Amino acid sequence: MNDTLDVLLRLVGVLVVFLVFPLLVGQTEHKxxxxxxxxxxxxYAGGFHGWAQLVADGVKFAQKEDVVPAEADRRIFQLAPAxxxxxxxxxxxxxxxxxxxxxxxxxxxxxxxxxxxxGVGVLGSLIxxxxxxxxxxxxxxxxxxxxxxxxxxxxxxxxxxxxxxxGTLSLxxxxxxxxxxxxxxxxxxxxxxxxxxxxxxxRPPFDMPVADSEIIFGAxxxxxxxxxxxxxxxxxxxxxxxxALTTVLFLGGWHGPWSDGLGWLWTLVKTxxxxxxxxxxxxxxxxxxxxxxxxxxxxxxxxxxxAQIALTGVVKVVIS
Amino acid sequence: MHLAYPAVLAVLLFCVGVYGxxxxxxxxxxxxxxxxxxxxxxxxxxxFDVWLxxxxxxxxxxxxxxxxxxxxEIGLGLAIVLLVYRNRGSSDVDRLTDLAxxxxxxxxxxxxxxxxGAGAADGTAADQNAEATA
Amino acid sequence: MNHVAxxxxxxxxxxxxxxxxxxxxxxxxxxxxxTVTTRQLVHAALWLVVxxxxxxxxxxxxxxxxIAWVQVLIYVGSxxxxxxxxxxxxxxxxxxxxxxxxxxxxxxxxxxxxxxxxLVWVVVDAxxxxxxxxxxxxxxxxxxxxxxxxxxxxxxxxxxSVLLLAALVGAIVLSRRDGxxxxxxxxxxxxxxxx
Amino acid sequence: MDYFHGYSVVGLVxxxxxxxxTVAFASGRLLRPVVPxxxxxLTYECGVDPVGEGWAHTQIKYYVYSFLYVIFAVDAxxxxxxxxxxxxxxxxxxxxxxxFVFIGFLAVGLLYAWKKGVLEWT
Numbered sequence: 001m002n003d004t005l006d007v008l009l010r011l012v013g014v015l016v017v018f019l020v021f022p023l024l025v026g027q028t029e030h031k032x033x034x035x036x037x038x039x040x041x042x043x044y045a046g047g048f049h050g051w052a053q054l055v056a057d058g059v060k061f062a063q064k065e066d067v068v069p070a071e072a073d074r075r076i077f078q079l080a081p082a083x084x085x086x087x088x089x090x091x092x093x094x095x096x097x098x099x100x101x102x103x104x105x106x107x108x109x110x111x112x113x114x115x116x117x118x119g120v121g122v123l124g125s126l127i128x129x130x131x132x133x134x135x136x137x138x139x140x141x142x143x144x145x146x147x148x149x150x151x152x153x154x155x156x157x158x159x160x161x162x163x164x165x166x167g168t169l170s171l172x173x174x175x176x177x178x179x180x181x182x183x184x185x186x187x188x189x190x191x192x193x194x195x196x197x198x199x200x201x202x203r204p205p206f207d208m209p210v211a212d213s214e215i216i217f218g219a220x221x222x223x224x225x226x227x228x229x230x231x232x233x234x235x236x237x238x239x240x241x242x243x244a245l246t247t248v249l250f251l252g253g254w255h256g257p258w259s260d261g262l263g264w265l266w267t268l269v270k271t272x273x274x275x276x277x278x279x280x281x282x283x284x285x286x287x288x289x290x291x292x293x294x295x296x297x298x299x300x301x302x303x304x305x306x307a308q309i310a311l312t313g314v315v316k317v318v319i320s
Numbered sequence: 321m322h323l324a325y326p327a328v329l330a331v332l333l334f335c336v337g338v339y340g341x342x343x344x345x346x347x348x349x350x351x352x353x354x355x356x357x358x359x360x361x362x363x364x365x366x367x368f369d370v371w372l373x374x375x376x377x378x379x380x381x382x383x384x385x386x387x388x389x390x391x392x393e394i395g396l397g398l399a400i401v402l403l404v405y406r407n408r409g410s411s412d413v414d415r416l417t418d419l420a421x422x423x424x425x426x427x428x429x430x431x432x433x434x435x436x437g438a439g440a441a442d443g444t445a446a447d448q449n450a451e452a453t454a
Numbered sequence: 455m456n457h458v459a460x461x462x463x464x465x466x467x468x469x470x471x472x473x474x475x476x477x478x479x480x481x482x483x484x485x486x487x488x489t490v491t492t493r494q495l496v497h498a499a500l501w502l503v504v505x506x507x508x509x510x511x512x513x514x515x516x517x518x519x520x521i522a523w524v525q526v527l528i529y530v531g532s533x534x535x536x537x538x539x540x541x542x543x544x545x546x547x548x549x550x551x552x553x554x555x556x557x558x559x560x561x562x563x564x565x566x567x568x569x570x571x572x573l574v575w576v577v578v579d580a581x582x583x584x585x586x587x588x589x590x591x592x593x594x595x596x597x598x599x600x601x602x603x604x605x606x607x608x609x610x611x612x613x614x615s616v617l618l619l620a621a622l623v624g625a626i627v628l629s630r631r632d633g634x635x636x637x638x639x640x641x642x643x644x645x646x647x648x649x
Numbered sequence: 650m651d652y653f654h655g656y657s658v659v660g661l662v663x664x665x666x667x668x669x670x671t672v673a674f675a676s677g678r679l680l681r682p683v684v685p686x687x688x689x690x691l692t693y694e695c696g697v698d699p700v701g702e703g704w705a706h707t708q709i710k711y712y713v714y715s716f717l718y719v720i721f722a723v724d725a726x727x728x729x730x731x732x733x734x735x736x737x738x739x740x741x742x743x744x745x746x747x748x749f750v751f752i753g754f755l756a757v758g759l760l761y762a763w764k765k766g767v768l769e770w771t
Contacts, residue, residue, distance in 0.1 A: 007658055011665055063680045070690035076500065082670040089666040093659060105658040109519050109596050112729050113659075116523040119531030123503065126538055130496060134692045142542060145535055146711045149718035152531075153725065160728035167736055169596050169729060221693055226677040230670070291769070294714055298759070298768045302721070306756060309728070313735065313745050320736045321472050323584040326516065327577045329479040333486055333505075335570035340490030342562030348540050349495065352502050355533065356486055359509055366518045370593045371586045377602035380594055381610075383521055384603070387528055388614055388723040392621035394533055395716040398540040399628045402712060405544045471653065514656055524726050532719045539712050592652050600730030604744050611727065612747065615754035622720050622758035626767055629713045 010093070014104050018089050022236030023054050029279045030054075036283045057229075064225035071133035072222065080131060081223070081230035084124025087117045088237040095244045096172040098254050098264035103172055110171040111163055114245065115156055118200075121234070122148045125209075128231075129219035140218020143209035143290060144202065150297035151199040151206075157305035158189035158196075161312045162249045175253035183250060185315065189308040190250035192301050194274070197242035199293070201235055203278060205285035208293055243274035326367035333360035347401045351394055358390045471588060475515050482508030493550040499537050506530055516586070518594030713767055717759075724755050 030053060034041025046052025068074055091114050093104030107113050122145050129141015165182060166174040183190070199206035210218040220231050247253055247270040254263030288296065333356055340353025362383045369379025485504035492498050506529040513522035592598070603611060728748070735744045762768055 007661065010658065011661055014662060015665055015669065062677055063682075065682050065684060066677065067685070067689055069692050070687075071692055073494075073496070076496070078674075082667075086663070086666040086670065089669070090659065090662050093662045104662070105655050107655055107659070108592070108652075109523055109729075112520070112523050112527075112596065116527035116531065119527050122531060122535050123538075126535060127496070127500065130538070130542055132692075138542065142539070142711050145539070146714045149532065149535065149715050153718055153721050156722065156725040157728070160725060160732055163729060163732035164735065168733055216693070225681060226673060230673070294710075295768055298714075298717070299763065302759065306752060309752070310749065313748070316736045317742055317745050320741075321475060321516075321586045321588055323581045323586050324578055325472065325475055325479065326512065326586075327581055328574055329483065329512070331573040331577055332483055332570060333509075335566045335573070336483070336486045336490055338569060339559075339562050339566035342565060343559035344490065346495060348537060348544070349490075349498055351540075352498060352537060353490055355502065355529075356489065356505065359506060359529075362521075363509060363512060366513055366516055366521060366594070367586065370516050370518065370588070371584065373587075373590075373593070375602075376606040377593075377598065378606075380518060380521055380599060381603055381607045383518075384524065384599070384726070385610060385614060387521075387524060389617065391528055391533055391719050391723045392618055395536060395719050396621055396624055396628075398536060399625045399712070399716065401540060402543055403628050517652060519652070520730060527726065528719075528723060532715070532722050536712075536715055536719055539715055543712060596730045597733045600732075600734035603727070603730055604734055604740060604747065608747055612751060615724070615751040618720050618724065619754045619758045622717070622755070623761060625713065625716050626762055626765055629710075630765060630767070 061229035073131040077131040080128035132222040151196040154196040154301040158193040
């Protein structure tokens with residue numbers, strides 16, 4: 001009975017995190033972008049600093065008409081947002097927040113599980129683009145898929161580098177064996193991982209496949225209402241997952257002063273700081289061209305992550 | 321667990337793959353069926369490895385190698401299909417299905433047994449044809 | 455798996471694992487059947503995703519943890535995407551392609567059914583009273599896989615890298631030739647190699 | 650059985666996710682209006698009527714990139730089991746070199762692609 005309750009609590013916790021944190025990131029994005037660009041941003045909804053803007057957005061999305069183009073492949077068109085969204089929910093269960101089992105579910109192959117499941121999300125955008133029967137959508141879908149694959153690779157390689165350093169694939173295990181000098185040791189890997197993750201989310205400056213001024217939002221052109229909202233939710237949930245993963249792998253997760261009692265707070269603070277950086281990058285950099293995107297992945301990030309693997313391997317063998 | 325479950329599942333998947341390879345015209349659909357057959361073999365390998373408690377894990381190692389080789393195989397196969405498609409210069413998927421099975425041989429005299437293999441065999445023949453012209 | 459687990463979230467009892475295996479197996483088989491019978495090309499690829507994902511769950515149930523996630527990463531995450539790319543670059547239409555199947559599908563059905571009956575009979579006869587013990591050490595954890603791979607399987611592993619290199623070079627050569635013939639003179643001097 | 654317990658929880662999360670999406674879509678259906686018109690159901694093409702068929706000219710480059718990814722992904726999967734054992738007693742430098750040789754071959758492939766200009770667009 002206790003066991004049932006425990007599992008139930010974890011499930012509810014994951015769902016709540018999945019639904020609330022992306023909204024927080026979105027609200028922060030409104031405010032941070034407004035301040036950085038010297039403009040107001042939404043200020044009216046709900047009174048105090050427009051706190052209810054996202055709620056209003058949500059209501060608007062929920063009651064908008066759900067248009068499926070006549071030419072589209074109806075079922076697949078409707079299913080695609082769910083495929084893009086669900087991997088991020090499933091992944092959240094394996095991310096540790098604090099010490100002593102403060103994690104949805106510790107898995108022995110946790111790191112590999114997370115990367116594998118996140119890779120499934122490619123299908124969502126690709127078939128969304130195809131099922132829309134719109135040439136811009138198809139092009140956007142192909143671009144998105146090519147980009148997601150190109151940047152999945154540096155993520156895999158740098159994550160492997162961390163796994164090498166820790167000697168385990170279990171995420172809580174990785175955080176446990178963390179020492180402060182890992183961060184300088186893995187710094188290249190960390191930067192590559194974070195950049196590649198940003199590109200995976202198609203956030204600016206890596207948003208060529210969904211650029212509204214270039215190919216009218218790519219794979220999501222034909223989506224309206226709730227289904228479009230789910231794609232947006234996937235993007236923001238992706239930010240949460242990416243920042244939490246970077247925290248866990250490269251920044252030591254719950255380690256920090258007073259980490260015995262307040263470990264979970266450290267994870268949250270580090271994740272929030274990274275999420276801030278994600279927003280900051282959005283307002284700072286111009287968009288990369290499609291060919292530059294692919295070239296960056298293959299000629300910069302992958303060689304760098306291979307070099308990181310070599311460094312990690314040599315250091316690890318020498319000290320052991 | 322009963323070992324018969326995974327074994328029977330693998331057998332059935334394999335036969336579904338066989339059906340697909342024989343009955344499909346589109347070269348990409350044939351490749352998908354090949355994937356099904358390979359996966360059936362993998363399931364068998366894993367099941368028997370777990371059953372035997374093999375110390376060197378030959379079944380699982382072999383599965384990993386099969387997956388790797390299958391990935392290389394499907395990539396090259398698709399590259400060839402795309403090349404053929406491009407060389408035919410068609411914008412019509414029906415032309416591609418022509419590649420999987422060339423126009424009527426006019427030889428209905430063949431026995432049914434050989435005809436069943438025609439889909440796959442002709443597909444490769446067409447590929448080679450287009451390769452030669454390229 | 456989940457309905458069973460919902461009632462006993464503590465663990466899956468041995469029979470629970472079996473029931474789950476059979477149910478997922480049926481779903482996998484159904485998806486595989488749809489893959490080879492549907493007339494819609496992209497739907498076939500998506501049913502293939504379901505079949506391969508189902509197989510990943512079966513690997514998990516057989517305690518081959520690492521291989522299960524390799525299956526998800528390689529097959530669902532990339533091979534199927536490759537297939538979809540292939541379908542999209544060859545302009546798979548939305549809706550049915552009337553000639554996805556060839557004329558001889560009844561023969562094919564006969565061959566496949568005969569093979570299935572024979573093999574199932576043989577397999578069931580051979581393994582009627584054989585049991586897999588799943589309740590010991592996890593057989594396919596990444597550590598166990600790593601140990602066996604890098605203790606006993608180093609040479610095939612190295613050979614694999616040569617094979618992958620060959621495949622890579624092959625694909626590049628194929629696609630480059632295509633690029634030149636389609637690009638019509640982007641590489642000025644070489645000239646066309648075909649009509 | 651820790652193993653089965655862990656993965657049944659993961660399976661339950663997947664079920665929760667599917668339920669969430671189902672509930673969202675079902676309640677969306679109750680909330681929103683449905684007023685389809687012919688114009689509305691047209692494919693969107695920046696305001697003008699759709700031109701030609703629903704296909705743009707697509708580049709085979711995308712395929713080459715994704716094949717490159719597949720090749721390297723099957724390489725990367727071997728890194729993970731290797732990462733858990735290579736520093737353990739009984740493995741060490743030899744295993745390290747073995748993996749470097751493996752990656753070296755693929756790096757040569759990447760270099761080849763680079764030299765052949767596959768990674769460039771124009």
